[in-house]
Amino acid sequence: MSKKVVIHGSRAVAEAAKLAKVNVISAYPITPQTHIVADLAEMIANGELKAEYIRAESEHSAISACIGASAVGVRTFTSTSSQGIALMHEVLFIASGLRLPIVMSVANRAISAPLNIWCDHQDSISQRDTGWIQLYIEDNQEALDTTLQAFKISENSEVLLPTMVCMDGFILTHTVEPVEIPDQSLADQFLPKYKAQISLDPKIPSTFGAYADPEWYMEFRYMQNEAMERAKKAILDVDNQFKKIFNRSYGGLISEYKCNDAEVIFIAMGSVVGTIKEVIDRFRANGIKVGVLKVRSFRPFPKEEIKKAVSNAKVLAVVERSLSIGSDSPLYAEVKNTVGPELKTICFVAGLGGRDITELDIEEIIKRAYNAIKTGKIEREVEWIGLRLK
Amino acid sequence: MNSMRELTIGAVIKKPGSSRRNKTGTWRNLKPVIDIDKCLQCDNCQLFCPEGIIKKAKKGMEIDYDYCKGCGICANECPTRAIQMVKEGID
Incomplete structure (x- = not known):
């Protein structure tokens, strides 16, 4: 049993x-x-x-x-x-x-x-x-x-x-x-x-x-x-x-959470998706349309599935947990290559070397994504969350 | 074989003995030539040949040129300098 x-x-x-x-x-x-x-x-x-x-x-x-x-x-x-x-x-x-x-x-x-x-x-x-x-x-x-x-x-x-x-x-x-x-x-x-x-x-x-x-x-x-x-x-x-x-399933290559009508869609992999869902539920209660797309399969990369799932979004927020030093980081590069330049995509580097990605970090990302919708332009293509620059 | 559809998954060779069909002697630039009169049949060349293609003949040693890659180890190990490395195509 x-x-x-x-x-x-x-x-x-x-x-x-x-x-x-x-x-x-x-x-x-x-x-x-x-x-x-x-x-x-x-x-x-x-x-x-x-x-x-x-x-x-x-x-x-x-x-x-x-x-x-x-x-x-x-x-x-x-x-x-x-x-x-x-x-x-x-x-x-x-x-x-x-x-x-x-x-x-x-x-x-x-x-x-x-x-x-x-x-x-x-x-x-x-x-x-x-x-x-x-x-x-x-x-x-x-x-x-x-x-x-x-x-x-x-x-x-x-x-x-x-x-x-x-x-x-x-x-x-x-x-x-x-x-x-x-x-x-x-x-x-x-x-x-x-x-x-x-x-x-x-x-x-x-x-x-x-x-x-x-x-x-x-x-x-x-x-x-x-x-x-x-x-x-x-x-x-x-x-x-x-x-x-x-009687359990995970969506195969990707798993969508409240993506259908979302203006901002997170794209992430691994355990951080759980944290993002928590924050999304709170924002949804206030009528803010956020969703998350979990990339379950990175290889093969589900281009068609992602393209379809984000077709109604205004901004994509990629949560990136690795780098390709000298060029776009890996998940961000894949997503950008998938959706093309028309859809605003921002890379949020976070949680490197085990730093916690907190609910506050996720809220900050949502704020910046909505800022891009409001102003019509992306301030910085790549943002490092929680970085002590000064 | 003409099409990749005839290839095995993972390049597995299902029928043994394929290396025999691959005549590696075509890779050779320099060819070892034995001066039978100088050869003592000491077996050094046979022992040191990494391809295992030299064997004792009635007189001197015999090289299987189908698989000799021309590395020259035999010539180097020959105590009487009976083996000369000759440019391929010049006899």
Whole structure:
């Protein structure tokens, strides 16, 4: 029977990996991810989960072991954070290039230097071009549900790409919330045993990791891109299938909150969406038309869906938790590229290195957005919220 | 193969032995040529060849030019300087 418990976000992810009956977990500890894989190690030690647990000597090795395991045709999971995912960088391309449906949770944490263990999105955003699907989640229930969904999306024969499930470090990983843990039989119904189409098998010899010369390399890259395009449908389909069994859904690629008639629409990812909703409800009570669009899938990026959802807005306020130093920051650049220059879009850099994004900050953003509507022009394209300039 | 639709997902090679079909000898600029009269059959060239394409012949050593990339390690390791690296195309 499904049960409701009060647990950390990290525990919710571990429970999801257990429900998915992962066969191989290979990991290296890093704050704030460690207790995800520590919990899984404990589940294995207690005999609650039958899986091979590989303690790697680095994140580079952890993801490499996942590639080997996944190539053999078993369900594979790992988790990391910050410098850990940075160390995985070159191997992430190999996982996606080999088209292996590995699932990895990322406890989002700032990148050094200066050394900082708290939340922003720089670590996973910096891996956006590695060919992995990237899903960003808002709360602990979504952490569990999306991790389960991720296996089904990745293993879809039309997709076959690895997925990162990104959750805000500490804000979610170390915060307790009520979470419903579905019954194992329902999870089995949703996510049957993984059957690889091609796998390493001594009885049927094959080569994984062959080279492609200039004559064919481009075609393989094109195929990866096609698969990522098809992932858009898979993410939506899987969310719908999830709803049928568990009666919960997240909108697939994006999730809209009071966007229909909104003049100002926030565009954000991760736990800050919850804070924004709180503030929106208060402003709505006073007749101020604000909404929020949560970008759940950053890769593939849901251009068409966003364009449709914001078509009636006057100003877009992008809440940005990472940078691309020297040019427009990543989420802002994507949004601007999606909606074009006609729709006023302002970038609000906030919450870097774990600084709280408070309700007051959100109110300030709404104020500045309405100012742009009133004056008809944007004062500054990029605003850093709460920055002590003087 | 003409179309990318014939490619496997992830560039997996389903049939073993594909490296045999890829004659890497075409990459060669310099070709090792053995002076049989100087060769002691000491096996150094065979042991050091990174491609494993040198083997003992009745007299001297035999090089499989289909796969020799012309790295020159054999010539460097030969104690009697029996192997000369000759520019490809000049015999």
